[in-house]
Amino acid sequence: MSRAFNFSAGPAALPEPVLRQVQAELLEWQGERASVMEVSHRGKAFIDCAAAAERDLRELMAIPDDYYVLFLQGGATTLSALLALNLAGPAQGADFVLTGHWGEKALENMKPSLKARVAASAKDGGYTSIPDRAGWQLDPSAAFLHYTPNETIHGVEFHDIPDAGGVPLVADVSSNFLSRPMDVSRFGVLYGGAQKNLGPSGLAIAIVRKDLLGRHGRELPPIFELLNQAKNDSMFNTPPTFAWYVLGLVLQWVKAQGGAAAMGERNGRKAALLYSAIDGSGGFYRNTVQPSARSWMNVPFFLPDEAREKAFLKEAEAAGLLGLKGHRAVGGIRASIYNAMPEAGVQALVDFMADFARRHG
Amino acid sequence: MSRAFNFSAGPAALPEPVLRQVQAELLEWQGERASVMEVSHRGKAFIDCAAAAERDLRELMAIPDDYYVLFLQGGATTLSALLALNLAGPAQGADFVLTGHWGEKALENMKPSLKARVAASAKDGGYTSIPDRAGWQLDPSAAFLHYTPNETIHGVEFHDIPDAGGVPLVADVSSNFLSRPMDVSRFGVLYGGAQKNLGPSGLAIAIVRKDLLGRHGRELPPIFELLNQAKNDSMFNTPPTFAWYVLGLVLQWVKAQGGAAAMGERNGRKAALLYSAIDGSGGFYRNTVQPSARSWMNVPFFLPDEAREKAFLKEAEAAGLLGLKGHRAVGGIRASIYNAMPEAGVQALVDFMADFARRHG
Known part of the structure; x- marks a missing residue:
């Protein structure tokens, strides 16, 4: 454990x-x-x-x-x-x-x-x-x-x-x-x-x-x-x-950690990493928010269908990536990447996403 | 510590x-x-x-x-x-x-x-x-x-x-x-x-x-x-x-611990022990509440003067008996003896009170 x-x-x-x-x-x-x-x-x-x-x-x-x-x-x-x-x-x-x-x-x-x-x-x-x-x-x-x-x-x-x-x-x-x-x-x-x-x-x-x-x-x-x-x-x-x-x-x-400015830089990098994994997935992952209004803190995204979203959540949990289920109001996946989420956590998520897309794409 | x-x-x-x-x-x-x-x-x-x-x-x-x-x-x-x-x-x-x-x-x-x-x-x-x-x-x-x-x-x-x-x-x-x-x-x-x-x-x-x-x-x-x-x-x-x-x-x-009934028995014993230490102190300690309305949970009491109340609090703290200062609205001493206070704690308090009265009475 x-x-x-x-x-x-x-x-x-x-x-x-x-x-x-x-x-x-x-x-x-x-x-x-x-x-x-x-x-x-x-x-x-x-x-x-x-x-x-x-x-x-x-x-x-x-x-x-x-x-x-x-x-x-x-x-x-x-x-x-x-x-x-x-x-x-x-x-x-x-x-x-x-x-x-x-x-x-x-x-x-x-x-x-x-x-x-x-x-x-x-x-x-x-x-x-x-x-x-x-x-x-x-x-x-x-x-x-x-x-x-x-x-x-x-x-x-x-x-x-x-x-x-x-x-x-x-x-x-x-x-x-x-x-x-x-x-x-x-x-x-x-x-x-x-x-x-x-x-x-x-x-x-x-x-x-x-x-x-x-x-x-x-x-x-x-x-x-x-x-x-x-x-x-x-x-x-x-x-x-x-x-x-x-x-x-x-x-x-x-x-x-260096205060609000350092948190901002780190949070900006974390968000960029995750959105680029979504946008670079050839449409396997989709975020529907206007790019200029995309959140640095909460990143909702969708897979091609609900069956694969379910599989994604199950495999993610087994891989040590927790709490990724989207809110019931919108469904899909949501990654909340607040201050306490290290860059290594976002890296682990995008690595998992690439691997999952390869296997289920 | x-x-x-x-x-x-x-x-x-x-x-x-x-x-x-x-x-x-x-x-x-x-x-x-x-x-x-x-x-x-x-x-x-x-x-x-x-x-x-x-x-x-x-x-x-x-x-x-x-x-x-x-x-x-x-x-x-x-x-x-x-x-x-x-x-x-x-x-x-x-x-x-x-x-x-x-x-x-x-x-x-x-x-x-x-x-x-x-x-x-x-x-x-x-x-x-x-x-x-x-x-x-x-x-x-x-x-x-x-x-x-x-x-x-x-x-x-x-x-x-x-x-x-x-x-x-x-x-x-x-x-x-x-x-x-x-x-x-x-x-x-x-x-x-x-x-x-x-x-x-x-x-x-x-x-x-x-x-x-x-x-x-x-x-x-x-x-x-x-x-x-x-x-x-x-x-x-x-x-x-x-x-x-x-x-x-x-x-x-x-x-x-045995549920509410057991807590009630224990709390009754704790309160009786403390009130009897107060009442048996020959007036050194005083609780002014009508006996039939005395609380089992919070026991306020007074010493003959403020100087001795101050000394009491200081010595009690040194003896490992904390949080005994009375509320500012009434002054004096107050012992709160809720469920989590063991009988040994009340015993330690009454032992300290007897010793203090002997030395300062």
Whole structure:
């Protein structure tokens, strides 16, 4: 038995050195004579650990001082519902650009709380492209413009930050967090679940321009009020301490790899390797996304028929390539190649793909 | 360095055999060739693990079939806000019985969403007792009656389930989950965070009578609609998989200990040992809670002055007795003695207390 290459879409692969450290100190964390899972979030050791994670994230993403960094329970879907309550009053509007499943989900979870409008959608094309910016119908009075820079199921990614015309841009970066440098100052809010690029599931991060909070005028449960978390260093209630700790280790690992720029270079190479294996297969493998919108993080592709897709998944698993089944909404194969996937893993996949095509082509 | 006795109020001590198993399989979980943190929640291995945890909890608590068991992101505070939205319409009333800090918190987080009424409160007495049932001003048309069977900060516990007069009883059992047998059929909802008796923080459990969901008539974000979780085996979105897995191991450990009845006997003995050390100290140690309402889980006590309390905490820590500082709201000392605290730990504490009193009395 040994560890395989895990292409799961999330929860997803974590850096092995991180897992080894978690394992080594699982029963006795630092000098605490207890597991990190067992210590109080109000004790000095955990507060230091939590603060270090925030400091590292701020450094890695060059987050300006006028942004809060919040570490919250839950995932991106819960957070989207909370953001709708926190960023707009009930009579205010918000615009949505839809390029896949998760953009639709955010819209569904935000629309009960404000006046939602679809400003652009790629649904008619089966979510294989990004709608031309010139055609977006933006409302300049909207409280914000929401989009999903990377769509995990459809494999569609924005490679530039769109111009939101002065409206705060709110982006669900669950699946491309820290995957390359990103100019935080162009956003009102960056948010996402940790379980793809940053850590285990059950922890969500929100990077929020400070002036956007506390203006909604609603009477919210205090636990829904993000300003309460901002004022309490994300310890307004008991945070998911273990996930926060693992995320901190992942951030240290990203720093050791060279930071966001190095991750971006590596992720670009990984994606290029995989897409070129698909495109060079003489049509045996097919990715249907507009080339300029192809995701660096999630690469869906198809084989000539379902029988061979089934065989591909079975043989891949036997070859130590896991989690490659496509999402049921689109079928086929999907390789998620987040930060923790080494280049050797992508190389192993493309080698397997070439061999499989030779045998089954 | 070795593990100490951890009296932290939550996150709190976990059974050491559970931590050892987590450590052993951290990099390769079962036959998965990946960590449990890395595998998909939609894969067979995790679905089986999740289902086993539900089955064990149903068995341990004898949960009737007409109750859902939900495993949710977050903690009890978030869940209280969600329950208010799910159990009542905005014009409906709910009654609250307050016996400490957490009952107040639930009221704060529920009242923006319904018509909240305090039916009884022990606040005037500093939360050292349970208001006499005869004096509760219950509204028979209330959607539910909320109370907190165990208050961790004030150390006040109901040792019987109160008669709610036909209104569904909603109880935050974060701190006394599975600490003894409890007749689930007497409740509309039992809910709580996992981080005291059941597992790591970031996971909340709701045991909900099926007929209570889906009747509120509100337009909620789908992620706030508990019926969506109920219909999707708590996988409507990505759950906190690692915490769920650890909780499953804790439940197996509770079964191996003899179940809820055995835990109740052991917890009763632990509490009796500690209270008798306090009461037998000739006034050196004082617990101010009405004896019939003293908590089995959280035992706050005071020394003659703050200087000696400070010395007590310092010497206790050196003696391997951790997390004994009282909550800032009440000060003093607090020993949390949840399920995972062995009787040897309480014995070590009372031995230390006797020695300390001898030297500082």
